[in-house]
Amino acid sequence: MKEKFVTLSFIIAPLFIFSQVGINTPNPQNIFHVDGANDNPSTGVPGSLQQANDVIITSAGSVGIGTTVPAQKLDINNGNVNGAIKITDGTQGANKVLMSDANGVGTWNALAGSWLGLLRAGAATTVPSKIDFTAGTVVGQGGAVDITADTVSVPVSGLYEITISGWSQGTTSPYLTTWSIRKNGTEIASPHYGSPIASMGTDVSTTNFFTLNSGDVISLFLSDTFNPAAAAGIAQKVSMAVKLIR
Incomplete structure (x- = not known):
């Protein structure tokens, strides 16, 4: 009986000494090693292409995905393929970054200044009239600029900065330039500037801040007069920039 116990001890002991588990591999590189494609060599260290389908847990509790030597608690090596983490x-959405709260809990949030919708080269010849833009661009992901409908659609909910600039001239003296900023067709602001002499014209620049929802559509009009001044008759070189703040 004693001899049998000694023999069994020699058989079991290595399992406790090395205590490494390999799945699809007889050559685990640490405490727990899964070779997803079963393509690792029976000896030695797997190559980079062989490690690409591996998952490993080290004795320090680090996890490696696509690498057998994780440099951090979680180390993901996705090679040259975009999109390593989902x-x-x-709270996910286009053009967002992962942010943590005071306790380290992460959620997706919009990145300040990461999106801009710009309409430019706009003009109007009557009052009231929608500004007719002839060029535009989007910087960032999502949203849209439509130079046919003369609108900017925002990609995510958040705080936006809307800046209007351009030149206007009235038909009578004095006159008042009134921009009508509209969200989904409803006016949300009417900044205005004027001049005592129609022939002088007015260079106008104004910045406003609004909380907008994803998909809101922004448009710009040269609006009605505010008595007793006469309205501006024309507007030229108008631009409207809609920028995500937070």
Whole structure:
């Protein structure tokens, strides 16, 4: 009986000494090693292409995905393929970054200044009249600029800065330039400037801040007169920039 116990001890002991588990590999590189494609060599260190389908847990509790030597608690090596991580929690969306709160809990949030919708080279010849833009661009992901409908659609909910600039001239003296900033067709602001002499014209620049929802559509009009001044008759070189702040 004693001899049998000694023999069994020699058989079991290595399992406790090395205590490494390999799945699809007889050559685990650490405490727990999964070779997804079963393509690792039986000896030695797997190459980079062989490690690409591996998952490993080290004795320090680090996890490697696509690498057998994780440099951090979680080390993901996705090679040259875009999109190494996907987190879907209901706050995800285009043009967002993962931000943590005071306790380290992360959620997706819009990145300040990461999106700009710009309409430019606009003009109007009557009052009231929608500004007719002839050029535009989007910087960032999502949203849209439509130079046919003369609108900017925002990509995510957040705080936006809307800057209007341009030149206007009235038909009578004095006159008042009134921009009508509209969200989904409803006016949300009417900044205005004027001049006592129609022939002088007015260079106008104004910045406003609004909380907008994803998909809101922004447009710009040369609006009605505010008595007793006469309205501006024309507007030229108009631009409207809609910028995400936070």
